[in-house]
Amino acid sequence: MKQMKQLIDRIISRVNVNLNEFEFDTEGFVKNAIDYEKLLKFYAFYGITSHHPIYFHFKNSNVAGSYFLGKCYVGRSAIYKSDVRGDELKRKGDNIRCAKDIPLVEDEMITIRDSLLYKTLVHSNSHNLESPEQFGIHNTISAHYVNIHGTTLEGCFLGPFATVDLMNLHSCIVGEFAYVQAGELFHRKIDPGTVWVRSQNFEFKYKFRNDILDNFVGVNSSSQPRGIIYDFVKEREHDYEKLFDVMNLEPIKAPDSSAVNRYALVQGKINIGENVLVAQRAFLDNAVMGDGSNAQENTYIIHSNLSKNCITAHGGKIIYSDIGRETFVGFNSFLNGKPDARIKIGEGCIVMPHTIIDSDAPIKIPDEHLIWGFIGSGEDIKNHTIALDDLAEVRDTLRIGKMVFTGKGSVFIDAFRRRINQILLTNGALFHEGEDRGHAQDDQNISFNIIQPYRTGEHNGLYPSIRIKP
Known part of the structure; x- marks a missing residue:
């Protein structure tokens, strides 16, 4: 040593x-x-x-x-x-x-x-x-x-x-x-x-x-x-232990076009659609993964429903939430809904990286909105969201609460949408009739080897x- x-x-x-x-x-x-x-x-x-x-x-x-x-x-x-x-x-x-x-x-x-x-x-x-x-x-x-x-x-x-x-x-x-x-x-x-x-x-x-x-x-x-987020992750670390005790486990049932990594934890009632990617160290518990959706590394989808082509970026945590189609949930975001206070996010939304939503009352955000910062109640929504159409009109400086945006809102939105489309393509969400293969298709037959x-x-x-x- x-x-x-x-x-x-x-x-x-x-x-x-x-x-x-x-x-x-x-x-x-x-x-x-x-x-x-x-x-x-x-x-x-x-x-x-x-x-x-x-x-x-x-x-x-x-x-x-x-x-x-x-x-x-x-x-x-x-x-x-x-x-x-x-x-x-x-x-x-x-x-x-x-x-x-x-x-x-x-x-x-x-x-x-x-x-x-x-x-x-x-x-x-x-x-x-x-x-x-x-x-x-x-x-x-x-x-x-x-x-x-x-x-x-x-x-x-x-x-x-x-x-x-x-x-x-x-x-x-x-x-x-x-x-x-x-x-x-x-x-x-x-x-x-x-x-x-x-x-x-x-x-x-x-x-x-x-x-x-x-x-x-x-x-x-x-x-x-x-803190709360660290405790949330720490409390679930022991659930991964069984994955590393043996090399071969029974594969998780998924369509032929989807991949669930051998080192992902999947439990409870799970529904996995076509062209879905569930990466290693993802955590799914009573989750619906719509066609083309993904759960990237260190993500948690718990008692939640993801619609078609939803992206959960690395470290994103979605609990007791319903996510509309083609919505992006950014790195390390923490959407902490409750059994009697679910979070509902509309279609085509962009949840900025490191966003926290943690409320004891239901939270509902309409379609096509940008979401950021901390939302602890319904009142916080007005200072932490903006309709994408309104943001596209910004040409100079926009201040909402503690957020400051400068420049062209339309360029910001276009850049984000291009990145979202690239992520969907790379992850295999757009795979069809043998075209546009991605990680969801290429990762189906990984061979794992160990070293000590x-x-x-x-x-x-x-x-x-x-x-x-x-």
Whole structure:
């Protein structure tokens, strides 16, 4: 275990050097999060299919309980109970659009070096035009239930339940439950509970009130997460244990065009439609998944109904809710309905990432609305929603409550709808008569393989150096 502890100390030192200007020390988080015995307890596993280029290389690392798909390199890193999904990596010959199309000369690879990813999701592909063949995460520590989505990171710390989306960050701190999609950031500190989307044509910004944020996602004196959302996830962790006790389980009944991952938890009365994707570590309990809908990694669909072509992005939680067709529920959103106070969201709505709806009275939001922030009662709806038609008319600045939008509303809506359509296409929701295959079809026949660390000796806690090729 000595070498394992040296590895963790090395990672802390590397990250702290990058964050020195903030006088930020990551040691408190790491030392209180890491249980070295657990790094021995869990096997790691990887999936292979005929649809994904295969290359896995693990070196001088621990990857306990983590899942890998696609081309990945992990060196001098610790990755604990994380999902590293390379099924959307760019391929050799793909064109990168900039001033002029540039074809890739090799397949893109996820490269993780000198980093600690703790219960973190890594997905999509790099949006760094300077290194299009490498989705890089270097000298970075991420806390519980972070989403790293198409984002290159160098020398960063990401707090619990943070999301970094389609961008590049260098020597940055992203606070707990913050969502940021803002191009390239250097030496920035993003406050906890900030939701920030920025492009050339628009900017959306919202920040949760401190008392509300602390109630749902806070950090205790040991630098560990606490709050309603963390408790919700923690209480259900034990339900996953049976999935990892054996390699082969009876498949979940689903149409031939749909896929329910072997490592998804499905219980209660379930109705799964055509072209549905249920990803690993998704949690379904008494749920209806309409045709073309999806439950992505770390999502929870409980006593809820999703209509056709609904998207539940990574970490989204939908409880006692009814979601209209073609509605997008963003990263880490928490729609916490109750048995006698259901949440009803209309068709064609966009629920912004990191939205919280938690009310003891029923909540109903009409079709074609943008939804954000915190809704704790019916009165909060007017300050946290807007009809998409009204937003499309905005040309300058719009302020509603604590939300500020600047730029062209129509461009914002068009950009979101294009992304939603791309997600549906990529996930296989539009599959028909053999055309437009996606994850729901390609993931049906994944083969899973396990690897384990040394349990004794000099390398106790580390995994052997392994290179897996076609």
